[in-house]
Amino acid sequence: MRTNAMTGRRTVAVPARQPIGVWLRESSTGLAVLAVAIGAAAGLGAVLFRWLIGTFTHFFSGHDDYSAATGEAHPWFPALGPWFLLIAPVLAGLVYGPLVYRFAPEARGHGVPEVMYAVAERGGRIPAQVTVVKALASAMTIGSGGSVGREGPIVQIGSALGSTFGRWFRLPESRLRVLVACGAAGGIAATFNAPMAGPFFAMELILRDFAVESFGAVVLSSVTASVVGRAVFGDVAFLDLPPFTLRSPVEYLLFVVLGVVVGACGVLFAKVLYWVEDACDWVWRGPEWLRPAVGGLLLGGLLLLVPQMYGVGYPVLQNAVEGEYVLAFLLLLMVAKIVATSLTIGIGGSGGVFAPSLFIGAMGGTAFGIAVHTWLPATTASPGVYGLIGMGAAFAGAARAPITAVIILFELTGQYTIILPLMTAIVVATLTSKGLLRRDTIYTLKLRRRGIDLEHHPGPRALAATQVAAVAEPLPQALPVNTPLDAAARTLALSGHGALPVTAPDGRYRGCVTARAVAEALGDDQNRAADVSALAELPPLVTGESTLAEALDALSRASGTGLPVLDRTTETLTGWISHEAILAALHPARRTAVADQHG
Numbered sequence: 161m162r163t164n165a166m167t168g169r170r171t172v173a174v175p176a177r178q179p180i181g182v183w184l185r186e187s188s189t190g191l192a193v194l195a196v197a198i199g200a201a202a203g204l205g206a207v208l209f210r211w212l213i214g215t216f217t218h219f220f221s222g223h224d225d226y227s228a229a230t231g232e233a234h235p236w237f238p239a240l241g242p243w244f245l246l247i248a249p250v251l252a253g254l255v256y257g258p259l260v261y262r263f264a265p266e267a268r269g270h271g272v273p274e275v276m277y278a279v280a281e282r283g284g285r286i287p288a289q290v291t292v293v294k295a296l297a298s299a300m301t302i303g304s305g306g307s308v309g310r311e312g313p314i315v316q317i318g319s320a321l322g323s324t325f326g327r328w329f330r331l332p333e334s335r336l337r338v339l340v341a342c343g344a345a346g347g348i349a350a351t352f353n354a355p356m357a358g359p360f361f362a363m364e365l366i367l368r369d370f371a372v373e374s375f376g377a378v379v380l381s382s383v384t385a386s387v388v389g390r391a392v393f394g395d396v397a398f399l400d401l402p403p404f405t406l407r408s409p410v411e412y413l414l415f416v417v418l419g420v421v422v423g424a425c426g427v428l429f430a431k432v433l434y435w436v437e438d439a440c441d442w443v444w445r446g447p448e449w450l451r452p453a454v455g456g457l458l459l460g461g462l463l464l465l466v467p468q469m470y471g472v473g474y475p476v477l478q479n480a481v482e483g484e485y486v487l488a489f490l491l492l493l494m495v496a497k498i499v500a501t502s503l504t505i506g507i508g509g510s511g512g513v514f515a516p517s518l519f520i521g522a523m524g525g526t527a528f529g530i531a532v533h534t535w536l537p538a539t540t541a542s543p544g545v546y547g548l549i550g551m552g553a554a555f556a557g558a559a560r561a562p563i564t565a566v567i568i569l570f571e572l573t574g575q576y577t578i579i580l581p582l583m584t585a586i587v588v589a590t591l592t593s594k595g596l597l598r599r600d601t602i603y604t605l606k607l608r609r610r611g612i613d614l615e616h617h618p619g620p621r622a623l624a625a626t627q628v629a630a631v632a633e634p635l636p637q638a639l640p641v642n643t644p645l646d647a648a649a650r651t652l653a654l655s656g657h658g659a660l661p662v663t664a665p666d667g668r669y670r671g672c673v674t675a676r677a678v679a680e681a682l683g684d685d686q687n688r689a690a691d692v693s694a695l696a697e698l699p700p701l702v703t704g705e706s707t708l709a710e711a712l713d714a715l716s717r718a719s720g721t722g723l724p725v726l727d728r729t730t731e732t733l734t735g736w737i738s739h740e741a742i743l744a745a746l747h748p749a750r751r752t753a754v755a756d757q758h759g
Contacts, residue, residue: 202346203388216303253452308511318347423589426557455507525550632735
């Protein structure tokens with residue numbers, strides 16, 4: 161029921177006539193529509209991003225993927241020989257360094273921690289320009305030889321798209337977070353042809369919960385993005401590998417050992433990454449925009465020594481699993497990848513750590529496989545099996561996301577026969593990581609170093625950092641100033657609120673009236689013919705720009721259970737703030753329950 165501000169008559173609201181923005185913000189169907197739209201956008205973003213990487217790689221190296229070129233000369237500059245590797249990272253750094261520094265500093269690094277922070281602490285708000293800056297900076301970093309992956313960038317690109325969509329339609333924080341996860345899932349699904357891994361990556365690492373409505377939206381986005389990706393890249397497994405089989409149940413004991421060893425390598429990767437970053441911070445004293453170019457000299461020198469570190473390195477990974485390298489060279493590649501990725505991010509490059517962790521696991525796992533196959537040739541599978549399983553174990557050791565590790569390795573390789581040993585090694589690697597890294601992962605460690613603890617949500621920092629506009633509830637039905645007390649009592653009883661705002665005929669705010677005040681007035685025969693104008697009182701002022709700490713203080717001094725949110729300029733009401741809304745903003749479990757209730 162709605163009350164006309166001029167006549168006081170009540171009318172029935174027809175849901176079908178709701179504005180499109182309200183429908184998208186409040187209905188489950190609207191959320192599904194937005195999820196599909198974001199999935200399509202993330203899929204197109206993944207296609208464009210992979211094209212950018214290929215374009216810059218060909219420009220800087222003259223090859224489609226220089227990691228497999230083993231130190232060849234640039235075809236455009238043959239006189240330089242392999243020495244162009246010393247120049248390419250410097251030239252790229254001179255472009256993307258100022259670009260990131262000027263327009264989107266959060267585009268630096270591997271991307272996923274920034275998305276996790278935006279979801280946990282900023283209500284899912286990610287600046288729109290991150291989409292473009294991250295795509296260009298990461299593509300130039302990888303294309304010029306940076307030894308990083310593309311999953312971090314595509315997660316950040318897709319998440320920024322989802323956040324932009326949500327803020328465009330003015331969605332509440334609970335749904336804005338879901339759309340950010342939809343963008344992340346869509347990016348992963350499209351770039352790796354992994355429609356199942358995308359949702360689990362988003363839910364396990366980004367949202368960090370598996371609410372039913374959220375999961376449904378994320379799956380829709382992932383499926384849509386996969387359709388877009390497959391239309392361009394085709395429906396084939398990301399890595400083209402021969403089928404592998406196990407030889408003996410005894411090997412499961414070896415897979416347990418593999419989980420411990422390679423999981424520890426994943427932990428070592430996480431530690432070295434931040435050791436190198438700290439060293440770069442300590443050494444560098446110049447302007448930040450110049451850091452990638454100067455540091456590019458060090459990266460170029462490393463590429464001259466080990467050209468297989470150029471870019472993501474999937475051809476090298478595939479060669480290793482197929483048995484093209486000897487044990488000593490595999491160990492060299494593993495160590496070189498840890499150093500090269502750490503150096504790329506330490507000097508200010510932009511790229512992910514997921515692909516490097518797979519690379520490290522493939523090298524370490526295959527080396528382990530060669531050793532055990534030499535020892536027990538009749539009862540062990542080919543070393544490539546251990547390389548595949550090592551990929552998942554290294555990622556689980558670094559990121560501690562076992563569900564995602566199992567699903568994504570299955571989809572990347574298409575090898576169903578390795579599922580059981582893969583699960584065994586990943587669980588062991590996860591436990592090893594928890595024992596060595598304690599609370600943090602390769603993603604959360606970056607945030608903890610900034611003083612951000614994602615496991616600790618409530619507190620003064622969250623109260624002071626969040627504005628009321630970000631968590632305000634829809635405004636309940638207002639009472640016109642001439643509403644009789646009997647009608648006001650009925651409206652208050654049906655509203656579920658202990659107080660309601662009072663508005664003038666022109667829509668301006670005139671205060672609040674509480675259920676207690678109306679009840680007391682109705683008990684007095686002399687006041688039964690009065691209207692709410694005589695009972696309206698002005699509670700403490702709360703605006704959209706007020707912080708949650710200020711709103712909580714105002715609520716403690718108010719007579720009712722909630723307060724209206726006022727627009728200072730127009731003196732009109734924009735929302736409603738209550739203790740429940742603040743609790744929902746501070747506590748994830750409570751926030752999910754409230755979102756489901758209003759969704």
